[in-house]
Amino acid sequence: MSDEPLLKVESLTRSYGSRLGCADVSFELWPGEVLAIVGESGSGKTTLLNCISTRLEPSAGTVSYRMRDGVWHELFSLGEAERRFLMRTDWGFVHQNPADGLRMSVSAGANVGERLMAVGQRHYGDIRATAIDWLGRVEIAADRIDDQPRAFSGGMRQRLQIARNLVTGPRLVFMDEPTGGLDVSVQARLLDLLRGLVSSMGLAAIVVTHDLAVARLLSHRMLVMKDGAVVEAGLTDRVLDDPRHPYTQLLVSSILQV
């Protein structure tokens, strides 16, 4: 792990009129580190994710990111074009619903290739070869490359979305309930795949989930949110095995045993 963080979030607040989305959230994320944000629906975790990933403008606070050249930039002082470029190249965003992150009417290969073209690749043969390689890494057979994602199952679509996001070798990936809405067996496969890719690529990731098992499996650290505020933060296994805050204790004790 590097000695310098990749991302610094300071006093981030987003309000919707008088209602708070997230309030005064601060944390740092290091390269290779996976942070889970957990909490029930309406706790502000998706608002927080959207603010950090610049999809939503915060009401107050700053988000700073260390670019590949080592220079720190406050994201909301960057121009729209620069933020978009960052989003397309150095970042990934995996949506809960693959249809939000994929282009459903172009082929699987084009979905992966499009991100490569965004970073300047032009050679058709290379792009196709890379796309096939990535389909393989997410366990999609090479002969499905010309099919549209609408012909794929939910689990395949989610794996394709992951390939589309990771093909450019991003340093930071945001994931919003990446396994939500999938069957348990499909979830397990996806989680194992994500775990392997995150560790082999040394990715930093911020994963929003309401599923504590997903948080335990994927993350190093976690933030527990309630009513827009972070009520507990720390090493994932400590937060889950020795929860301190009443709300975290309630969450942990509510897990159903199989």
Added chain:
Amino acid sequence: MAARLTVNGVAKSFVMHLQGGLTLPVVSGVSFDLDGGECVVLGGPSGAGKSSILKMVYGNYGVDAGSILLDHDGGRLDIAIARPREIIAVRRSSIGYVSQFLRTVPRVAALDVVAEPLVSNGIDAGEARDRAAALLARLNLPERLWPLPPATFSGGEQQRVNIARGFITGHAVLLLDEPTASLDAANRRVVIEMIGEKKRAGVAMLGIFHDQDVRDAVADRIVDVTGFAPRIAA
């Protein structure tokens, strides 16, 4: 020279907010040293706080008071107040832990479960698998099980995967939470031998063993945890 691990005045209680803020004191005033090349066994009846002490040393449980000083990365780190990143680094390079139960990950083969701590330390995957295979063979885990995820293994088989995973690294401190609880006599003997080898390699071990014969075979000292019982406030 200071001991490799120095636990000093450590206290732990659980506050159960869902039970009206009930406080359950677990231990207080926990103090002992652990040196390289020795195996210290925590003694005392169930519920005395032995596992809690191991979990605090591993950073898995928070610490209410006191310090847990560890030799790490050329310096001394206080686990009681270390940041999450530091705990993660400690687990990668300095402290290994064999828990009572294996937390299995779907689809990951037993061999890779064992090899993983080496791979995450940058050792080539092929070499890591070879070393994992050697350990599993030594622990008499049938080779046909190696490519399978351990979720469906018996308790004793899972425990051997867990032991191999804990013993595969060269970590300077090893925590053992009843590693032999569900093993047969032959495999218990293998674990006793492996603990002896770790001692000769200078590893410091802190363990909990309920089997009298294993404890007698491996313990250099026993620290009686009942001496750390919290005084109940009147």
